[in-house]
Amino acid sequence: QVQLVESGGGVVQPGRSLRLSCAASVFTFSINGMSWVRQAPGKGLEWVAFISYDGSDQYYADSVKGRFTISRDNSKNTVFLQMNSLRAEDTAMYYCARDYCTITTCYDLWGQGTMVTVSS
Amino acid sequence: QSVLTQPPSVSAAPGQKVTISCSGGSFNIGNNYVSWYQQLPATAPKLLIYDNDKRPSGIPDRFSGSKSGTSATLGITGLQTGDEADYYCGTWDSSLSVWVFGGGTKVTVL
Numbered sequence: 001q002v003q004l005v006e007s008g009g010g011v012v013q014p015g016r017s018l019r020l021s022c023a024a025s026v027f028t029f030s031i032n033g034m035s036w037v038r039q040a041p042g043k044g045l046e047w048v049a050f051i052s053y054d055g056s057d058q059y060y061a062d063s064v065k066g067r068f069t070i071s072r073d074n075s076k077n078t079v080f081l082q083m084n085s086l087r088a089e090d091t092a093m094y095y096c097a098r099d100y101c102t103i104t105t106c107y108d109l110w111g112q113g114t115m116v117t118v119s120s
Numbered sequence: 121q122s123v124l125t126q127p128p129s130v131s132a133a134p135g136q137k138v139t140i141s142c143s144g145g146s147f148n149i150g151n152n153y154v155s156w157y158q159q160l161p162a163t164a165p166k167l168l169i170y171d172n173d174k175r176p177s178g179i180p181d182r183f184s185g186s187k188s189g190t191s192a193t194l195g196i197t198g199l200q201t202g203d204e205a206d207y208y209c210g211t212w213d214s215s216l217s218v219w220v221f222g223g224g225t226k227v228t229v230l
Contacts, residue, residue, distance in 0.1 A: 044221060044223050045157070045210075045221045045224065047218065059217055059219075061218055095165070101170055104153040106153070106170040107157070110164040
């Protein structure tokens with residue numbers, strides 16, 4: 001079954017770090033760009049970061065630039081989100097998503113999400 | 121404050137049609153393709169429309185997308201109770217080099 005499965009969420013104190021993982025299965029992971037998208041409780045979707053198919057390009061939302069790092073290991077079909085200096089406003093459900101479109105970006109496959117709570 | 125502007129909510133009776141607007145600017149909608157996502161309660165988003173007006177396999181033709189200038193529109197015809205969800209537009213912003221989502225629109229079937 002084609003799917004994305006996130007893991008690594010949890011409760012963490014402000015200022016600490018957390019690393020999220022997203023494992024892909026049953027598709028050629030290495031040809032797709034990947035992103036992380038988050039959703040704070042009761043709020044809308046917020047794009048967080050994008051990494052190109054080969055990892056050579058990364059883009060970040062201003063709200064996380066300098067604190068979060070997206071990376072990928074194509075040999076393990078996994079994309080990561082290293083989150084440092086976490087803040088209360090980073091509390092959200094974090095989804096990974098597959099870039100499907102070729103001319104531009106669009107997200108056709110989403111994981112079920114992993115919850116991150118930043119609280120003392 | 122989202123770069124893309126959507127109405128907070130729209131509603132209609134079963135069987136009727138609703139349209140959801142998504143307004144942006146020249147660096148996002150004006151020069152890039154738009155996609156639309158449906159998020160049912162407590163679930164991950166789902167791609168409904170990509171490249172402005174294309175439907176992925178499995179998406180019924182009750183859902184349609186269009187774009188004109190710096191605005192895009194999602195249409196839903198033959199409204200069903202199962203269509204009650206939040207809907208988001210999204211596109212790349214070439215000036216900011218970021219992906220942007222609209223604030224979301226809640227569809228209510230009366």
